[in-house]
Amino acid sequence: TAGITQAPTSQILAAGRSMTLRCTQDMRHNAMYWYRQDLGLGLRLIHYSNTAGTTGKGEVPDGYSVSRANTDDFPLTLASAVPSQTSVYFCASSRGTSESNEQFFGPGTRLTVL
Amino acid sequence: GNSVTQMEGPVTLSEEAFLTINCTYTATGYPSLFWYVQYPGEGLQLLLKATKADDKGSNKGFEATYRKETTSFHLEKGSVQVSDSAVYFCAPRYSSASKIIFGSGTRLSIRP
Numbered sequence: 001t002a003g004i005t006q007a008p009t010s011q012i013l014a015a016g017r018s019m020t021l022r023c024t025q026d027m028r029h030n031a032m033y034w035y036r037q038d039l040g041l042g043l044r045l046i047h048y049s050n051t052a053g054t055t056g057k058g059e060v061p062d063g064y065s066v067s068r069a070n071t072d073d074f075p076l077t078l079a080s081a082v083p084s085q086t087s088v089y090f091c092a093s094s095r096g097t098s099e100s101n102e103q104f105f106g107p108g109t110r111l112t113v114l
Numbered sequence: 115g116n117s118v119t120q121m122e123g124p125v126t127l128s129e130e131a132f133l134t135i136n137c138t139y140t141a142t143g144y145p146s147l148f149w150y151v152q153y154p155g156e157g158l159q160l161l162l163k164a165t166k167a168d169d170k171g172s173n174k175g176f177e178a179t180y181r182k183e184t185t186s187f188h189l190e191k192g193s194v195q196v197s198d199s200a201v202y203f204c205a206p207r208y209s210s211a212s213k214i215i216f217g218s219g220t221r222l223s224i225r226p
Binding site for chain 1: 218
């Protein structure tokens with residue numbers, strides 16, 4: 001199985017432009033997450049979804065929006081990109097929200113905003 | 115709020131050396147505890163986990179024991195290899211929140 005796929009692999013974006021990062025999982029997991037990873041800061045949660053049709057804000061949600069229309073897809077949208085959004089973005093999923101559920105990660109999208 | 119503290123890197127060791135990466139977490143409730151590993155250019159993947167006190171998680175020669183009395187989950191390996199070079203993240207997950215909390219990561223480099 002593919003697990004989690006993300007697209008694109010990398011992107012250079014002009015400031016002020018919008019962009020959607022795609023994430024798809026084939027494990028029928030209920031919960032999905034978006035993180036950004038910056039050098040020296042580890043992973044920070046942007047948005048999450050505990051189940052299809054619901055979303056919630058994480059630690060750093062400003063400038064990002066998400067939707068969860070179905071179980072498999074969890075796109076992340078930057079409405080008007082700024083240079084501080086340059087980062088590596090990881091999508092993740094877990095079977096549920098129980099504390100024992102591990103998270104599975106996609107390969108990441110490297111975004112550069114100029 | 116809940117938090118996790120792990121050893122700052124980078125850590126550089128020679129091949130076959132003993133490894134310890136310290137991790138302590140906030141003692142709020144009884145979280146499940148995870149170690150994730152990130153190899154260069156890849157996403158994170160689960161290395162091992164423990165879901166209750168005194169449990170020992172193990173995988174690929176790595177071990178970590180859930181120590182409730184010291185609120186710790188230190189990662190150990192008896193003899194590291196060059197292929198273990200990666201970034202390691204300690205991550206507790208509390209029942210009070212649906213999200214895992216990730217430590218800042220420890221970069222490990224192994225010299226041949």
